[in-house]
Amino acid sequence: MSKLVLSELTLSHFRSHKRATVALDGRPIAIFGPNGAGKTNLLEAVSLLSPGRGMRRAGADDLTRRPEALGWKITAILGSLHQTHELETWAEAGNPRQLRIDGKAAPQVALGRIARILWLVPSMDRLWIEGAEGRRRFLDRATLSFEPTHADAVLSYEKAMRERNRLLKDMVRDPHWYSAIEAQMAEAGATIQRNRQDTIVQLMAAQNAAPTAFPTANLTLTSPDPIPDDLQMALADNRGRDMAAGRTLIGPHRADLDAVFAEKGTLARDCSTGEQKALLISLILANGRALARDFGAPPILLLDEVAAHLDATRRAALYDEIDALGAQAFMSGTGPELFSELDDRAQYIEVTETDRESVVMQRTSL
Structure with missing residues (x-):
C-alpha cells in the first residue's frame, strides 16, 4: 500500500x-x-x-x-x-x-x-455531552475525508437556508420567492444525507473488521424531526411553522450523531470520561482504516x-x-x-x- x-x-x-x-x-x-x-x-x-x-x-x-x-x-x-x-x-x-x-x-x-488528514483535539473530548453542532461537524469532517465534494453540498445547502431564513424573518408569504431556494436545499440536502449515511456505514464496517483494543460504537444519524425523502415538499408544507420560529426547522442542519458503546449498550454521553475518549479514538482509527482502503x-x-x-x-x-x-x-x-x-x-x-x-x-x- x-x-x-x-x-x-x-x-x-x-x-x-x-x-x-x-x-x-x-x-x-x-x-x-x-x-x-x-x-x-x-x-x-x-x-x-x-x-x-x-x-x-x-x-x-x-x-x-x-x-x-x-x-x-x-x-x-x-x-x-x-x-x-x-x-x-x-x-x-x-x-x-x-x-x-x-x-x-x-x-x-x-x-x-x-x-x-484526520484529527483529534482536546475540545472533542466533550463531543458526546455537548450540543449536536459539534457532532455534525465531526461527522462532516469524516465524510469529507471520504468525499471531498461533501463540503460543496454543505455550503450550497447553508447558503440557500440563510436566504430562506431571511424570507421567513421578513414574513414573506409569496410562494414564488421560496420555490427555487427550497429546490436547492432539497438537492443539496439529499446529497448531505446520503454522504453522511455512507460514512457511518464505512466507519462501522471498519470498526468491526479489525481487532482493536478500543471499544466499538454503534452509530445512528438522528434528527429532532425526521428528514423526509421529499424535503422540497416538506419545506413548502412547513413554511407556516418555520415563519413562526423565524428559521428552518427541518433538514440535515438539524441532524445529530448518536453513539452507543457497543459492548455495554450504553449511550456515549453516559459513559465515563475515559470511555468517551476511547470511543473517539476508536472512530478516528476506524476512519483511518477505511480511508487506507478507499483512498489507497x-x-x-x-x-x-x-x-x-x-x-x-x-x-x-x-x-x-x-x-x-x-x-x-x-x-x-x-x-x-x-x-x-x-x-x-x-x-x-x-x-x-x-x-x-x-x-x-x-x-x-x-
Missing part, C-alpha cells in the same frame, strides 16, 4: 513560531514540551494542508504571529500515492488564505484530492494531547494500532514519558518557548 507522508514542514510567522522547519521520515512524530510552548501550533499547521479552516477553525488573521502581524506561511513537501507535491498556503495581513500546489494556484478542495493510503493523523485520559496499557495499544495502520501520526503531550512505548518507532520533537517565541528541537531518541 502507498503511504501519505510529509517529508518537510516549514512555518513562517505562524502562531508562536517565527520560523520552524522539521524534516520527517514517515514514522509517527511525538511532540512534547510544556503547555503553551507551541506544540499544538505545529499540528494546526498540518491541519491547514486539508480543505477548511483547520482543527481550530481559526480565521486567517488569527493565525499570524503577534505582535508583528505580518501574515503567515506554511510550506510542505507531501508524498502521496507515489507522487510528490509541493504545498504552500499563506495569508497576508487582512487578506484571505491562499494556496499553491506544485507552484500553481489551487482551490482548497484540491487538497482533498491528494491528501487525507492511510491518512495523516493529528492527535493533540492524545494521552490524556489514557492509561499506559491503552497508550501502548494506541501506538501499536497506529504502527499497524502505517499512518504518519503527529502526537503531542507534555512530557516524553507519555511516548516511551513508541521507542525507535517514532521521531521526537521537543518544543520550548524563549522570549515569547517557540523553539523546535528535533531529537534522535528519548
Whole structure:
C-alpha cells in the first residue's frame, strides 16, 4: 500500500513560531514540551494542508504571529500515492488564505484530492455531552475525508437556508420567492444525507473488521424531526411553522450523531470520561482504516494531547494500532514519558518557548 507522508514542514510567522522547519521520515512524530510552548501550533499547521479552516477553525488573521502581524506561511513537501507535491498556503495581513500546489494556484478542495488528514483535539473530548453542532461537524469532517465534494453540498445547502431564513424573518408569504431556494436545499440536502449515511456505514464496517483494543460504537444519524425523502415538499408544507420560529426547522442542519458503546449498550454521553475518549479514538482509527482502503493510503493523523485520559496499557495499544495502520501520526503531550512505548518507532520533537517565541528541537531518541 502507498503511504501519505510529509517529508518537510516549514512555518513562517505562524502562531508562536517565527520560523520552524522539521524534516520527517514517515514514522509517527511525538511532540512534547510544556503547555503553551507551541506544540499544538505545529499540528494546526498540518491541519491547514486539508480543505477548511483547520482543527481550530481559526480565521486567517488569527493565525499570524503577534505582535508583528505580518501574515503567515506554511510550506510542505507531501508524498502521496507515489507522487510528490509541493504545498504552500499563506495569508497576508487582512487578506484571505491562499494556496499553491506544485507552484500553481489551487482551490482548497484540491487538497482533498491528494491528501487525507484526520484529527483529534482536546475540545472533542466533550463531543458526546455537548450540543449536536459539534457532532455534525465531526461527522462532516469524516465524510469529507471520504468525499471531498461533501463540503460543496454543505455550503450550497447553508447558503440557500440563510436566504430562506431571511424570507421567513421578513414574513414573506409569496410562494414564488421560496420555490427555487427550497429546490436547492432539497438537492443539496439529499446529497448531505446520503454522504453522511455512507460514512457511518464505512466507519462501522471498519470498526468491526479489525481487532482493536478500543471499544466499538454503534452509530445512528438522528434528527429532532425526521428528514423526509421529499424535503422540497416538506419545506413548502412547513413554511407556516418555520415563519413562526423565524428559521428552518427541518433538514440535515438539524441532524445529530448518536453513539452507543457497543459492548455495554450504553449511550456515549453516559459513559465515563475515559470511555468517551476511547470511543473517539476508536472512530478516528476506524476512519483511518477505511480511508487506507478507499483512498489507497492511510491518512495523516493529528492527535493533540492524545494521552490524556489514557492509561499506559491503552497508550501502548494506541501506538501499536497506529504502527499497524502505517499512518504518519503527529502526537503531542507534555512530557516524553507519555511516548516511551513508541521507542525507535517514532521521531521526537521537543518544543520550548524563549522570549515569547517557540523553539523546535528535533531529537534522535528519548
